[in-house]
Amino acid sequence: MLIRWGICSVGKISHDFTVALKTLSPEHHQVVAVAARDLKRAQEFARTHDIPRVHGSYEALAKDQEIDVVYVGAIHPHHLRLGVLFMNLGKNVLCEKPLAMNLREVQELIATAKRNNVFLMEAVWTRFFPASLEISRLLSQSAVGEVKMVRADFGVPIMQTARSVQKELGGGALLDIGIYCLQFVLMVYNGEKPEGVQATGVCLDTGVDEGMIVTLKFSGNRMAVCICTIAAELQNEAVIAGTKGTVKIPAHMWCPTSLMVNGVETQYPVPEPALPLNFINSTGMRYEAEEVRQCLLEGLKESSRMSHADSALLAEIMDEARRQVGVVYSQDNQ
Known part of the structure; x- marks a missing residue:
């Protein structure tokens, strides 16, 4: 089955996703159209990636009858509007994380998908890496005993990037980036809702969080700690501590290519890109793209590995953490 992709927005992440698709069989995945608000940028993107059709508006992309799935790579304040636009015209959607700005918006997207009987998935690519699949397998076999603590941190100095610090840009x-830590914890604990959420953080003058520490308490005396910052480089690792051992992602926890189980490391390299990438290990986005294809082959409207319930719980926890730290977006008041 061939999946015909449309690319919404032509920023850095859309470039990397399109490069990642080229590592898959052209009999299974093809990018057939791209759209941006700036037609010239869309045309340049199309030339770079050999995409046959170019649209100068997202509305035109939504009406393109030759597309099976739209990849939404726009910044997250636009996810709700664009997701609703595409799904209302019958398009399946893979939307970059976070799926939306808050739980209310996430629920609206999920309801729109169900109303139109289309596929919708939040592009939390981490969950589909071979290393992540191996983690789930190990935990299902109780390879480290009962999990008692999970720790994940993600910090990179990106405050010079406008979209990282401006509230209107999300x-x-x-x-x-903190979303990667939280989703990892929820993956380990099988989507269980925590009994308690405690968050502390520091905010910039723009009103967004520079850094945050979120502590989660789960049933059975199990806990998790997530640390994120856009002001400094952290270890960017994740550790699962059980009663009989540990599983560790030693680096790049959001796109894992190695895993340490009780001190023994195994590598899971991603394919080499055909074009230069903007972000590390970006060809690993191939795994989420293939998940979309497999779900469509099976007639599914959501992925069991990153379900609608997973996205809703993730948004609910982030809403509560932001409330405690005092980060409020305009979308929270609508």
Whole structure:
């Protein structure tokens, strides 16, 4: 089955996603159209990636009858509007994380998908890496005993980037990178809702969080700690501590290519890109793209590995963490 992709927005992440698709069989995945608000940028993107059709508006992309799935690579304040636009015209959607700005918006997107009987998935690419699949397998076999503590940190100095610090662009550490730490914890604990959420953080003058620490308490005396910052480089690792051992992602926890199980390391390299990438290990986005294809082959409207319930719980926890730290976006008041 061939999946015909449309690319919405032509920023850095859309470039990397399109490069990642080229590592898959052209009999299974093809990018057939791209759209941007700036037609010239869309045309340049199309030339770079050999995409046959170019649209100068997202509305035109939504009406393109030759597309099976739209990849939404726009910044997250636009996810709700664009997701609704595409799904209302019958398009399946893979939307970059965070799926939306808050739980209310996430629920609206999920309801729109169900109303139109289309596929919708939040592009939390981490969950589909071979290393992540191996983690789930190990935990299902109780390879480290009962999990008692999970720790994940993600910090990179990106405050010079406008979209990272400006509130109207959805800036802030939690929504941009802290989400990776939280989703990892929820993956380990099988989507269980925590009994308690405690968050502390520091905010910039723009009103977004520069850094945040979120502590989660789960049933059975199990806990997790997530640390994120856009002001400094952290270890960017994740550790699962059980009663009989540990599983560790030693680096790049959001796009893992190695895993340490009780001190023994195994590598899971991603394919080499055909074009230069903007972000590390970006060809690993191939795994989420293939998940979309497999779901469509099976007639599914959501992925069991990153379900609608997973996205809703993730948004609910981030809403509560932001409330405690005092980060409020305009979308929270609508």
